[in-house]
Amino acid sequence: MLFTSIGNFGELFSHLWQTVLPTYISNTLLLTFYVSLLVLLFGVPSAFLISQTQLVSAMWLRWALLLPLAMPAYLVAYLYTDLFDYAGPVQRLLRASFGWQSPTEYWFFDLRTLEGAAVVLALVLYPYVYMLTRTALEQQDTSLLRAGRTLGLSARQAMLKIALPLARPAIMVAVTLVMMETIADFATVQYFAVNTLTTAIYDTWLGYGDMAAANALASVLLLFVLFTVVAEQKSRAGQRHQSNRPNFSDDKLALSFGQQVMGLVFCWLLVILGFALPFGLLIAMAIDYAQLEQLGQLAEIGWETLKISAYAATAAVALSLLLALFHRFYPKSVNHLPLQISGFGYAVPGTVLAMALMATFGPIDHWLNDTAAWLDWSKPGLILSGTTFAIIFAFVVRFAAIANGTISAGIGKIPHSIDKAPASLGVGLLATIRTVHLPILKSSVFVAWLLVFVEAMKELPAVLLLRPFNFETLSTFIYQLISDERLEQGAIGAIFIVLFGLIPIIWLNKNKH
Structure with a gap:
C-alpha cells in the first residue's frame, strides 16, 4: 500500500490536499478528541460507582453497562436520527403540543453533525473505558487506600488521589482502543455527512477510481493510528496497572440519598441511551414492517x-x-x-x-x-x-x-x-x-x-x-x-x-x- 502510494498518486491527491484534505484531517482529529473526552466522562464515573460505592442495583448495572458494545454505532446513528429528526416522532410531538408550525419557531439540536457523531460513538464505545477501569479499581491493593486514610485523607480523597491515579494506565489503554475504533469508523460518519479520512479513502477509490490516491490517504490514516499507539505507550511507560498484591474488600463508600439518585440516573441513562432505547426501536420496526x-x-x-x-x-x-x-x-x-x-x-x-x-x-x-x-x-x-x-x-x-x-x-x-x-x-x-x-x-x-x-x-x-x-x-x-x-x-x-x-x-x- 505504501509502495503504491509513493510518487504515483498524481494530480488528484495534490488537488485533495489543496482543497478538502485539511478538513478531513481536522474532522478526524476533532472527532477523536470529542469521543475520547466523552468516553472518559461516561466510563470512569460509572466504573467508580460500580466498583467503589454501595450503589443500589450495582449487581445489575455491573453487566448492563457493557450492553452497548453489542450495538453497531451506525445502527444507533440511524435510529436516533429517525427518532429526533424534523419529521421524527419527538419533534412532531413537540409541534403538536406547543402549536409550532415551522423550524423557525423553535430550536432543536441537529444530530447530523460532528458533535452528534461523537455522542453516538461515545455511547457505544464507553464500555471499553468502563470495563478496564472497573477491573483496575477492583484489583487494587486496598491497604494503599487505608494507608492514605491514616495520613489524613478522607475516603473520597483517597479514591481521587490514590485509586484513580493507580488506574490511569488501564484507563489510557481503554481510551487508546476507543481512539482506534473512532479513527476506523466509516458508516456512522458517512451517514452523518462528516468527512473524515475513512470516508475520503472510500470516496477516492470508488468515487474517483484513483487507487493510488486512496492508498496515499490510507497511509496518512495509518500514521494517525501509529501516533496514537506510540503516544499511549509513552504516556504509561514505567507504570503498573495495579498492585502485585490485590486485596478484594467489601469496604465501599456509602452514598447519601441524593448521591444514590444521581448515580442511578447517570448509570441507567447510559444503559438506556446506549442499548435499551435503540434496541427497543429496532424491535418496534421489526414488528411494524417485517x-x-x-x-x-x-x-x-x-x-x-x-x-x-x-x-x-x-x-x-x-x-x-x-x-x-x-x-x-x-x-x-x-x-x-x-x-x-x-x-x-x-x-x-x-x-x-x-x-x-x-x-x-x-x-x-x-x-x-x-x-x-x-x-x-x-x-x-x-x-x-x-x-x-x-x-x-x-x-x-x-x-x-x-x-x-x-x-x-x-x-x-x-x-x-x-x-x-x-x-x-x-x-x-x-x-x-x-x-x-x-x-x-x-x-x-x-x-x-x-x-x-x-x-x-x-x-x-x-x-x-x-x-x-x-x-x-x-x-x-x-x-x-x-x-x-x-x-x-x-x-x-x-x-x-x-x-x-x-x-x-x-x-x-x-x-x-
Missing part, C-alpha cells in the same frame, strides 16, 4: 455471514493457538515475536486493511492470470482479490489480536510443571498438547472463537471494499438499507447482529459470577 418475503433474503445473507465469520474465527483461533503454544514450549527471547506480530492488525482500520490487501492481492491475481495465459492454461480469474478469501483473510488479520489475548491468558494460567510431567512418563510433545493442554484450554479457545466470530459479523468497512460482486453480509446489507433510509426492511437482520453481539457479554458475565 414481511415474510424479506425473511428468505435475510436468511440467505445471514447464512453467508455466519459461514465467513465461522471460517475467520476458526482460522484466527488456530493461528493464535499454534503461536501461543510455540512460545510456551520454546520460550526464547525471539520466539514471542510471531505472536506479537500476528496481533498488529487490530490497530489497522478496516478501510486501510482493505486497501493494503487490494494492493497486494490484485497484482498477485494478475500475475497468476498472466502466467496461466503464457502457459496456455485457462485463466483462474480473481481467486484472491475477487472472492470471499480476501474478506476472511482480512478478518483473521484484523481480529487475531483478540484471539491472541484470550488464549495467551488461558495458557498463562497453566503451571509449567504440567508441561514437564508427561515428558517424564515418555509422552511426546504433540500427545501432551492434545491430551493435557487442549482440554484445559477448551474454555479459553471457545471464548476466543466467540469473540472473533462476533467481531467478524459486525465488521463493515473491510467487507464493503473487499466483497465480490453480488455478495452481501448482514452488516453490508443493513448499511445499504440505512444509506437508502430503509432500515425498516432489514430490522430483523439488525436485531440478529445485536443478539449475536450479546452472546460474549452474557457468557463472560456468567463466568465472572
Whole structure:
C-alpha cells in the first residue's frame, strides 16, 4: 500500500490536499478528541460507582453497562436520527403540543453533525473505558487506600488521589482502543455527512477510481493510528496497572440519598441511551414492517455471514493457538515475536486493511492470470482479490489480536510443571498438547472463537471494499438499507447482529459470577 502510494498518486491527491484534505484531517482529529473526552466522562464515573460505592442495583448495572458494545454505532446513528429528526416522532410531538408550525419557531439540536457523531460513538464505545477501569479499581491493593486514610485523607480523597491515579494506565489503554475504533469508523460518519479520512479513502477509490490516491490517504490514516499507539505507550511507560498484591474488600463508600439518585440516573441513562432505547426501536420496526418475503433474503445473507465469520474465527483461533503454544514450549527471547506480530492488525482500520490487501492481492491475481495465459492454461480469474478469501483473510488479520489475548491468558494460567510431567512418563510433545493442554484450554479457545466470530459479523468497512460482486453480509446489507433510509426492511437482520453481539457479554458475565 505504501509502495503504491509513493510518487504515483498524481494530480488528484495534490488537488485533495489543496482543497478538502485539511478538513478531513481536522474532522478526524476533532472527532477523536470529542469521543475520547466523552468516553472518559461516561466510563470512569460509572466504573467508580460500580466498583467503589454501595450503589443500589450495582449487581445489575455491573453487566448492563457493557450492553452497548453489542450495538453497531451506525445502527444507533440511524435510529436516533429517525427518532429526533424534523419529521421524527419527538419533534412532531413537540409541534403538536406547543402549536409550532415551522423550524423557525423553535430550536432543536441537529444530530447530523460532528458533535452528534461523537455522542453516538461515545455511547457505544464507553464500555471499553468502563470495563478496564472497573477491573483496575477492583484489583487494587486496598491497604494503599487505608494507608492514605491514616495520613489524613478522607475516603473520597483517597479514591481521587490514590485509586484513580493507580488506574490511569488501564484507563489510557481503554481510551487508546476507543481512539482506534473512532479513527476506523466509516458508516456512522458517512451517514452523518462528516468527512473524515475513512470516508475520503472510500470516496477516492470508488468515487474517483484513483487507487493510488486512496492508498496515499490510507497511509496518512495509518500514521494517525501509529501516533496514537506510540503516544499511549509513552504516556504509561514505567507504570503498573495495579498492585502485585490485590486485596478484594467489601469496604465501599456509602452514598447519601441524593448521591444514590444521581448515580442511578447517570448509570441507567447510559444503559438506556446506549442499548435499551435503540434496541427497543429496532424491535418496534421489526414488528411494524417485517414481511415474510424479506425473511428468505435475510436468511440467505445471514447464512453467508455466519459461514465467513465461522471460517475467520476458526482460522484466527488456530493461528493464535499454534503461536501461543510455540512460545510456551520454546520460550526464547525471539520466539514471542510471531505472536506479537500476528496481533498488529487490530490497530489497522478496516478501510486501510482493505486497501493494503487490494494492493497486494490484485497484482498477485494478475500475475497468476498472466502466467496461466503464457502457459496456455485457462485463466483462474480473481481467486484472491475477487472472492470471499480476501474478506476472511482480512478478518483473521484484523481480529487475531483478540484471539491472541484470550488464549495467551488461558495458557498463562497453566503451571509449567504440567508441561514437564508427561515428558517424564515418555509422552511426546504433540500427545501432551492434545491430551493435557487442549482440554484445559477448551474454555479459553471457545471464548476466543466467540469473540472473533462476533467481531467478524459486525465488521463493515473491510467487507464493503473487499466483497465480490453480488455478495452481501448482514452488516453490508443493513448499511445499504440505512444509506437508502430503509432500515425498516432489514430490522430483523439488525436485531440478529445485536443478539449475536450479546452472546460474549452474557457468557463472560456468567463466568465472572
